[in-house]
Amino acid sequence: MRKHRSYRAFLVHRISGVALALFLPVHLVVLGLAVEAAALDRFLVWSAQPLVKAAEAGLVVLLAIHAFGGLRLLAIELLPWSDRQKDWIGWAAAAALAVGAGFILRSFA
Amino acid sequence: MTGTLKVEIWRGAEEGHFEAFEVPTQPSQTVLDLVTYVQRKLDPSLAYRFACRVGVCGSCAMMVNGTPRWTCRTHVNKVAAEGKVRIAPLRNLPVIKDLATDMAPFFDRMQEAKGRFVPSEAAAKDVAVVPPDDPKRKEAAAGIECIGCAVCHSACDVVAWRPDYLGPAALNRAWTLVNDVRDGDRQGHLAAVAVDAGCHACHSHQSCAEHCPVGLNPSRSIAGLKQLVLWAAVRGEL
Numbered sequence: 108m109r110k111h112r113s114y115r116a117f118l119v120h121r122i123s124g125v126a127l128a129l130f131l132p133v134h135l136v137v138l139g140l141a142v143e144a145a146a147l148d149r150f151l152v153w154s155a156q157p158l159v160k161a162a163e164a165g166l167v168v169l170l171a172i173h174a175f176g177g178l179r180l181l182a183i184e185l186l187p188w189s190d191r192q193k194d195w196i197g198w199a200a201a202a203a204l205a206v207g208a209g210f211i212l213r214s215f216a
Numbered sequence: 217m218t219g220t221l222k223v224e225i226w227r228g229a230e231e232g233h234f235e236a237f238e239v240p241t242q243p244s245q246t247v248l249d250l251v252t253y254v255q256r257k258l259d260p261s262l263a264y265r266f267a268c269r270v271g272v273c274g275s276c277a278m279m280v281n282g283t284p285r286w287t288c289r290t291h292v293n294k295v296a297a298e299g300k301v302r303i304a305p306l307r308n309l310p311v312i313k314d315l316a317t318d319m320a321p322f323f324d325r326m327q328e329a330k331g332r333f334v335p336s337e338a339a340a341k342d343v344a345v346v347p348p349d350d351p352k353r354k355e356a357a358a359g360i361e362c363i364g365c366a367v368c369h370s371a372c373d374v375v376a377w378r379p380d381y382l383g384p385a386a387l388n389r390a391w392t393l394v395n396d397v398r399d400g401d402r403q404g405h406l407a408a409v410a411v412d413a414g415c416h417a418c419h420s421h422q423s424c425a426e427h428c429p430v431g432l433n434p435s436r437s438i439a440g441l442k443q444l445v446l447w448a449a450v451r452g453e454l
């Protein structure tokens with residue numbers, strides 16, 4: 108009953124949305140603390156640690172997945188109906204993948 | 217093709233259990249045939265519902281191996297998993313007995329969504345001319361063939377999460393009416409679906425469209441309603 112593309116897209120959207128809601132505040136608090144506690148260059152050293160970078164990359168990937176998925180939903184709900192809308196799931200996933208991979212490559216290069 | 221099939225059927229009401237029956241297989245056998253065999257030959261106390269047997273009346277829907285289906289048009293060989301079929305009453309509706317659900321909540325949603333045609337004075341005076349290629353006429357036509365089987369209602373997780381949700385069938389019905397140029401209360405129809413449990417509660421899962429046996433697309437109708445409601449709200453009409 109839930110084994111179809113649109114439902115899976117919904118699950119991904121909800122999980123990424125909830126994960127964002129959980130991790131974004133943590134991210135901002137940690138960032139705030141780091142900036143407060145240290146001078147800027149020490150912060151930059153801190154933020155160059157692999158773990159911090161990985162966490163940031165995770166957030167960006169989540170945001171990309173959620174944002175493109177959200178745009179897809181908005182398109183379904185606000186644009187005239189298209190029978191091609193199921194393909195948009197693929198396009199949204201591809202765009203999220205591209206942005207996510209781009210960010211990871213850049214931050215670890 | 218001879219042999220038998222293990223058929224597990226829900227017995228009881230909300231509380232109950234699956235009872236196993238052995239049913240002889242036949243060519244072109246439908247899930248409804250299985251249930252009817254059990255009721256006629258093995259246990260006459262089995263309660264279930266059907267009428268037309270040809271996919272018109274919408275009364276025979278049940279859960280078949282976990283998926284809501286119209287049983288009279290579902291061939292056993294399409295759904296039997298490992299020589300077994302498990303048949304249960306439709307999800308998201310109260311169970312009266314065995315495979316018979318109480319359809320009242322489903323049809324109540326149609327009323328709440330104001331799924332009734334309201335004759336306009338002009339339409340009452342003269343025959344309305346509606347060209348077949350009129351865009352609104354096309355939208356209404358795309359959603360009009362609902363057989364009221366509640367398969368979509370049963371497939372929809374939003375109905376499961378919040379039972380007050382109007383649901384795909386009722387919203388689809390409302391969509392056909394707001395596209396009916398003869399209808400005299402478009403504003404009323406829109407107001408009825410603009411409520412908290414109305415069209416905006418839908419998360420576009422599209423399980424309704426995925427499962428509708430006659431191929432309707434309630435998701436599309438609901439997306440249409442969301443737009444109309446949005447613009448009506450922006451214009452301050454709601």
Ligand code: HEM
Pocket residue numbers: 117120121123124125127128131170173174175176177178180181418419420
């Ligand atoms: C960046 C642009 C964003 C867009 C375009 C967007 C879009 C959307 C849309 C259209 C929905 C409705 C989904 C539905 O009807 O099921 C939604 C749900 C949601 N969003 Fe976002 N969103 C964005 C950013 C965020 C952020 C930053 C967060 C975290 C704080 C977030 C958290 C959520 C949550 C928790 C839900 C509920 C999920 C659900 O109902 O299944 N969103 N988003």
Ligand code: SF4
Pocket residue numbers: 371372373374375383384417418419420421422423424425434435438
């Ligand atoms: S598209 Fe809306 S009505 Fe259809 S199954 Fe999904 S949530 Fe339910």
Ligand code: SF4
Pocket residue numbers: 274361362363364365366367368369384385388427428429430431432434
């Ligand atoms: S929209 Fe389709 S699944 Fe839903 S009640 Fe009508 S015919 Fe059945």
Ligand code: FES
Pocket residue numbers: 266267268269270271272273274275276277286287288289
């Ligand atoms: S018995 Fe009428 S639709 Fe199945």
